[in-house]
Amino acid sequence: DIQMTQSPSTLSASVGDRVTITCRASQRISTWLAWYQQKPGKAPKLLIFDASSLQSGVPSRFSGSGSATEFTLTISSLQADDFATYYCQQYSSSPYTFGQGTNLEIK
């Protein structure tokens, strides 16, 4: 199985900050990576697919980059609505595994 490791597990930041979350894969996955945002009690929401493609309707302050084994999700200027948990998921090969999540909290 491909292991996905996110860092940090928890990130404290303020509105207006630029933040970056990293996701590392235990094997090369090309750019078969998605990022999801999840708020408490809600379903995940797709933000980024194919490592760097922005899902329709997602604000442009979200961006993704990377390939092979190292990926990043960047939020250029945090808004109050962005405080949530973020997950990466690889869809290169089964089982399609997720990172453990990064909890983005208000400083």
Next chain:
Amino acid sequence: QVHLQESGPGLVKPSDTLSLSCVVSGYSITGSSWWGWFRQPPGKGLEWIGYIYHSGSTSYNPSLKSRLTMSIDTSKNQFSLKLTSVTAVDTAMYYCARGAPGSFFYMDVWGKGTTVTVSS
């Protein structure tokens, strides 16, 4: 607007079979999308359970494969999950989701989820 709605029993006894359904509206289940199930134990992360295509092709998480059956009913525009011999570790929020059109494995529309508790 595409909507997915999960339904299921809520409470299942240990060793019983868990059955969940996901009704799709606003999009034909015979479109070029895979359909997936995911779960999230309380306070934990997301786990992929499996995918099914309208042709009946499936891809299951190997960790669940021996207990898992997914099916699709095109006449009702819905797909289903059966998980046998459940235990407390199967307690979770279960989500159904649509793979992005074009036969992609990232999920662009999710249901709100249904809680399943395994307890006697």
